[in-house]
Amino acid sequence: MNSPDMPQNRRIVLASRPSGAPTLANFRLERVPVPRAGAGQVLLKTLWLSLDPYMRGRMSAAPSYAPPVAVGDVMVGGTVARVEQSGIEGYRPGDIVLSYGGWQDYAVSDGTDLMVLPAGMSHLSRALGVLGMPGFTAWYGLLKIGAPKAGETVVVAAASGPVGAVVGQLARLHGATVVGVAGGPEKCRRVREELGFDACLDHRAPDFAAQLAAACPRGIDVYFESVGGKVFDAVLPLLNTFARIPVCGLIAHYNDSVYDGGVNTDPGPDRLPAFMGQILIRRLRVQGFIILEHYSEFYAEFLHDMQPLVESGKIRVFEDIVDGLENAPAAFIGMLEGKNSGKLLVKVSS
């Protein structure tokens, strides 16, 4: 029994696995006593929670690159948190850390997933966005796989999102012509006017494929793939010889049954043999990557590159901020539907 004035930890657990698109019924808000940190542990109070498309994968039991969240367990997620109580030398109450505490008010960590953020960092949420996982995804995929040269054409899916926005701006800084793709005229306007892309097209337009062809008169040299679906379909015939396709996500397919280990029901014709033919004839390079695997080798180089660009305003980002942990499930569902514009963050505590 908890007394009403005992500090409580609100946490959002996976109530059931989704079949197709997640619904609110797949999540459950629980209240439990705030845990205590033992020796070799710290207690963290969540300030910011990051919501990201990869979390859809963790809700499924199908084999993937990371283990699924068990039903009844707290949803995983990156957080910025404050150390409340420390049993680890080197961490003091009041330290602000980047952590992986998940969808809850408080979390206990053994320190292995923590990074102390600089004291006085002005925009803590950036550690979850442009200077965190999404920004690093953009930087690594574009520069280490896509490697655009000046004068080439780069197409970026989900251009207003936290990855796409950085991909496009970085590509422009490298001298490429950048065509973004986003959902709806308002997102497209912001991508063009506020992020400086050469063009941004609405994938909901009935003539989207024709618009994309017109916007890429010299073909496409790099397609930064995070979406799949009809954006990929429209890109495919425009790929130039030696085009590179870094693949960091396929949000249009995360609710497909094959992602849950089910049967493939995509109607024919089967385009896979013809795609392999295009890979050969056009000497394409298609490469998937999971950014978590590249932190040890490249994160320091990324920060060294990116921090000055962000501080000088050469790279801008949008943030979508949702107030209150209890609103995380609805915000996450909306993100999978393409409703947000920019990095989606939950302000859990100030």
Next chain:
Amino acid sequence: MNSPDMPQNRRIVLASRPSGAPTLANFRLERVPVPRAGAGQVLLKTLWLSLDPYMRGRMSAAPSYAPPVAVGDVMVGGTVARVEQSGIEGYRPGDIVLSYGGWQDYAVSDGTDLMVLPAGMSHLSRALGVLGMPGFTAWYGLLKIGAPKAGETVVVAAASGPVGAVVGQLARLHGATVVGVAGGPEKCRRVREELGFDACLDHRAPDFAAQLAAACPRGIDVYFESVGGKVFDAVLPLLNTFARIPVCGLIAHYNDSVYDGGVNTDPGPDRLPAFMGQILIRRLRVQGFIILEHYSEFYAEFLHDMQPLVESGKIRVFEDIVDGLENAPAAFIGMLEGKNSGKLLVKVSS
């Protein structure tokens, strides 16, 4: 009018474009006077003609990486030839050259496609095989894209062919476990016993996919793709995280209508979205290449690596020799049907 005793050039021209598999009716043997070499030209007499799968692509008008052969023109192809008459300084009658004279007894060259072979080279045909384009394709694709590490598993399609045989032997020299795939028990036996692959499976076996899974208990790290079709289908579920797929050919599909610019009639389901999902989840790298583009950068390194391996017998190859230019069309058609085993060569003259 040619007098009957005037030296004649027999040449095989593209009579018509094939629809699906080529037939003898797509070729025509013509007899014309032997051409003469002018200033800046040499006249070559063909000794050996190489027959290779890529030639199927040149018979089609559909866009590809190289222009099609025009109807009525001589079929293209690599040759070993003897200089008969020279109008280019540096070439003397009697020199043996690697050239691109095509399917004919005599050819005229401006010298840009010639490489003089060392005097006294004992196996001239090797310049078209293990030390030529097929061997270079194997070396480049395996080492520069596939990059197998010791202990990894490499699967090689068309394992008895001139590319696959070299891929597998090179991979074993790099410490990999090598599983070949070939058509028929006799080819498989030779690949195992004479080329030393760890295993070789017959793709015609009804339980081929199950056999492949059993032969690759630790999954597949490199799949050297030159075939497509059901070999690729059986490989796909076995690919390990970070697997690499160099794609140098897709012989099973060369007669498909999409390769001729036609409509895709492959029955569903459409496996392309799920394949992109696997590229992401397993961080695959799929990369097409056309070996002609890598000669200037890598051919010397290849020869330096490969010549000692061939001369010491560490790399062995099979040759399938057909006597007489007039038999080239039937031999080529048979190759596309998987009838030959080893590098297919036409002995045009001795």
